[in-house]
Amino acid sequence: xxxxxxxxxxxxxxxxxxxxxxxxxxxxxxxxxxxxxxxxxxxxxxxxxxxxxxxxxxxxxxxxxxxxxxxx
Numbered sequence: 001x002x003x004x005x006x007x008x009x010x011x012x013x014x015x016x017x018x019x020x021x022x023x024x025x026x027x028x029x030x031x032x033x034x035x036x037x038x039x040x041x042x043x044x045x046x047x048x049x050x051x052x053x054x055x056x057x058x059x060x061x062x063x064x065x066x067x068x069x070x071x072x
Contacts, residue, residue, distance in 0.1 A: 012038040 003019040014036040021029040 009035070 001021045003021075005017045005019075007015045007017070009015045015033060016036055017031060017033045019029055019031050020026070
């Protein structure tokens with residue numbers, strides 16, 4: 001089982017905590033925590049695209065065209 005908790009630590013910070021429980025895999029539950037800081041950077045989806053080369057080429061070509069139009 002996975003339990004996730006997001007806590008606002010400050011206006012520009014979030015604390016992400018997870019608790020993992022699986023008695024068939026681990027002797028006891030374990031936790032992890034990551035501190036996240038707000039950014040104005042773009043965020044891109046991280047997904048597997050194996051076998052989708054043609055689709056990815058079309059998606060990226062469309063994105064490059066949109067970028068060129070934005071510069072004009």
